[in-house]
Amino acid sequence: MDFGLFETIRAEQGKIIYFAEHINRLLDSARRLNFPCAYSQDKLKKLVLQAVRKSSTKDTYVKLTLWNSPEGKVVSVISKAYQPPSQKKYAAGFKAVVSPYRQTDPFLAGLKTTSRLLCQLSLEYARKMNSDEAIILNPRGNITEGSKSSLFFVYKNEIFTPSLECGCLAGIT
Numbered sequence: 001m002d003f004g005l006f007e008t009i010r011a012e013q014g015k016i017i018y019f020a021e022h023i024n025r026l027l028d029s030a031r032r033l034n035f036p037c038a039y040s041q042d043k044l045k046k047l048v049l050q051a052v053r054k055s056s057t058k059d060t061y062v063k064l065t066l067w068n069s070p071e072g073k074v075v076s077v078i079s080k081a082y083q084p085p086s087q088k089k090y091a092a093g094f095k096a097v098v099s100p101y102r103q104t105d106p107f108l109a110g111l112k113t114t115s116r117l118l119c120q121l122s123l124e125y126a127r128k129m130n131s132d133e134a135i136i137l138n139p140r141g142n143i144t145e146g147s148k149s150s151l152f153f154v155y156k157n158e159i160f161t162p163s164l165e166c167g168c169l170a171g172i173t
Contacts, residue, residue, distance in 0.1 A: 004067040004114040005029045009048055010082060014058040019045060021172045022064075029111050030066055037066055038073045051079040059084075065114065096146070097126050099134040103144045109167030122147035142166035 007022040023041050030037050039047075044064065051062045059082040067074040085094075099122035103109055108118075122134035126147060134147040143151060143162040150171035152161045162168040 002114070004065045005033070005035065006063055006065040006112055006114060009062045009064060011048075011052045011055075011058065011060045011062065012082075014052055016045070016048060016052065016062075018172045019048065025112070025170060025172070026064065026066060029113075032111070035066060035068060036071065038071060039075060044075070047075065047077045051077045055079045055081065057081045094133065095131040096133040096135055097129045097131045099125055099136045099147065101125070101136065103136050103138050103167050106167070109138070109144065110164060110169055112169055119145075119147045138167050140166075144168045 005026055007026045009019060009022045010017045020041075023044055026044075027037060027041075029035075048062050048064055052058070052060050060079050061082050062077060062079045065076045065078075067076065101118055101121050103118060105118075108115055118136065122136055126132065126134035133149060135151065136144050136147060138144050144167045145151060145162070150161070150169060150173065152159050152171060152173065154160075159173070161171055164170060
């Protein structure tokens with residue numbers, strides 16, 4: 001039971017942000033991998049809301065994990081306080097580097113799994129390079145994701161993301 005799918009869901013002032021989109025992405029991934037999930041969307045939402053209510057702050061991240069289990073009943077919910085970057089950090093800006101590691105596993109491409117070695121190695125590389133984030137590419141050099149974030153850019157009030165065919169995780173925003 002060491003492999004799972006997860007979503008990191010944000011709550012602001014106790015209100016869950018994009019809950020349906022997160023749960024749909026989790027359940028779509030579960031269907032893709034033939035993971036059974038014995039919980040309904042309503043039950044999953046109740047579990048997340050409980051974690052938000054138990055949190056010491058109303059601005060929270062909740063990590064909802066569906067673990068690989070024949071019964072499909074193994075779910076874990078962990079919450080932690082949301083710590084936004086400081087105003088000083090926003091003013092200074094964020095730095096990103098391209099990771100030397102590539103997303104080469106078609107099995108994991110486009111999934112948010114507990115198998116995070118690629119992201120961990122990429123983030124460690126970014127930190128060694130005095131950067132905040134590592135941009136991960138596929139073998140063709142296409143952007144797939146950040147080591148700890150989804151990537152998009154805004155141009156003329158339109159949001160652009162990497163193509164799903166590149167192996168990126170479908171973003172929620």
